[in-house]
Amino acid sequence: IDVTPDLLILQDPATRCLAVNKAFCTFFGLQEDSVLGSSCVMHPSEMESEPERAENLRVMSAGVPLQVERQMHGVSGDRWFHVVKTPVLDSAGHAIGLLCNARDITTFRELQARMSQSQKLESLGQLAAGVAHEINTPLGIILGYTQLLLDDFAPESETYETLKTIEKHTRICKKIVADLLRCSRTTQLDKK
Numbered sequence: 001i002d003v004t005p006d007l008l009i010l011q012d013p014a015t016r017c018l019a020v021n022k023a024f025c026t027f028f029g030l031q032e033d034s035v036l037g038s039s040c041v042m043h044p045s046e047m048e049s050e051p052e053r054a055e056n057l058r059v060m061s062a063g064v065p066l067q068v069e070r071q072m073h074g075v076s077g078d079r080w081f082h083v084v085k086t087p088v089l090d091s092a093g094h095a096i097g098l099l100c101n102a103r104d105i106t107t108f109r110e111l112q113a114r115m116s117q118s119q120k121l122e123s124l125g126q127l128a129a130g131v132a133h134e135i136n137t138p139l140g141i142i143l144g145y146t147q148l149l150l151d152d153f154a155p156e157s158e159t160y161e162t163l164k165t166i167e168k169h170t171r172i173c174k175k176i177v178a179d180l181l182r183c184s185r186t187t188q189l190d191k192k
Helices: 022-028 046-062 106-150 158-184
Strands: 007-011 017-020 066-074 077-089 095-104
Touching (some): 046 077, 077 106, 106 158
Antiparallel strands (some): 007 017, 007 095, 077 095
16 A cells, blocks of 8 residues: 555544555655554544544445545645545445545646636637627728718818728727637648
């Protein structure tokens, strides 16, 4: 059990520690001698040990394994673990102990979070593309009618200046829409 990177602890029916591996001791900064025989659990801190002890007793009495994801604090900081608690049964089916196995899944959870963020950004890009397409048509119509109206007024008139302002700002909006569309598209690069 000392070669696995998983944290392992074997407990008796009273949740006293019968065995731990090196990974467990290293993560929590404990000596094996100080853990054996104690009522040690996967969370050695005072605040978490009683609820976890009660959980371990429930797993043993039910005789059914439990799988949970938990964040635990060790000497090197907080890490996420996939914890499997398996009751150890005798030939008659009675629980005579509990084997707790905790596998570090911190990197996996970080990748999951990044993937989730990536999917959100992809959805946002699709939404931006849809909105941009919907806005682009009315902007084109506004720009077209504004340019047609410019022909009907003298360049020195106040109406002409107002139409030029509308034309200028409509072009700015069309550029923003074009940028949104360009940003939302996936492009293939041809490297030469």
